[in-house]
Amino acid sequence: MGNREDLLAGAKRCLREKGYDRTSVRDIATAAGVSTAAIGYHYGSREALLDQALFELLDEWGDSIGRALAPEPGDDPAAGFARMWDGLIEEFAAHPDLWVASVELFLQAQRNPAVRARLAEGVQGGWRGMAGILRSTPEDAVPDHAARTLGMAQTALMSGVMIQSLSDPENAPTSAEVLEGLRALAEIAGPA
Numbered sequence: 001m002g003n004r005e006d007l008l009a010g011a012k013r014c015l016r017e018k019g020y021d022r023t024s025v026r027d028i029a030t031a032a033g034v035s036t037a038a039i040g041y042h043y044g045s046r047e048a049l050l051d052q053a054l055f056e057l058l059d060e061w062g063d064s065i066g067r068a069l070a071p072e073p074g075d076d077p078a079a080g081f082a083r084m085w086d087g088l089i090e091e092f093a094a095h096p097d098l099w100v101a102s103v104e105l106f107l108q109a110q111r112n113p114a115v116r117a118r119l120a121e122g123v124q125g126g127w128r129g130m131a132g133i134l135r136s137t138p139e140d141a142v143p144d145h146a147a148r149t150l151g152m153a154q155t156a157l158m159s160g161v162m163i164q165s166l167s168d169p170e171n172a173p174t175s176a177e178v179l180e181g182l183r184a185l186a187e188i189a190g191p192a
Helices: 003-018 025-032 036-042 046-069 077-094 096-108 111-135 144-167 174-190
Strands: none
Touching: 003 025, 003 036, 003 046, 003 096, 025 036, 025 046, 046 096, 046 111, 046 144, 077 096, 077 111, 077 144, 077 174, 096 111, 096 144, 111 144, 111 174, 144 174
16 A cells, blocks of 8 residues: 555544544554655645545445345345344444444534535435335435435434434433334324
């Protein structure tokens, strides 16, 4: 690897260990084994490097989660959905650093229009991917309406449960509680 790739790998490691705001230029340079000046030369700024590293880290992780949460052959929809929530709850506990990084990205986007635009594109892709997983459909075959409804609702629910799990790990919601809550909400929402 060259300095550019070393910096990206070092920034990813720092994001997982220290988070966005607590990672300094020196931390990244030390993790990458290069000079601090290399950050400016290759990326322009600490923020540009961390933004790139954070998007790549979350893309890599999102792909692996998508594969892990995909229904197994023969799953009926309800069993596949329950298994998905079991997997998500396990992910919240197993990789809190990555979930915190995703929250930090949302915070950075509030102050940086370029990051916000890139994040918005990623969120919309996430809706489509989530709808594809839930429908056992290839992502590129998911209709826009399903992405904006089914995918959006599942992503919103997942984000909310993740925030609650990070905020109070001792009392984190279980998948059974999430599913019971969804059934209760469906009763309140009533038929379409």
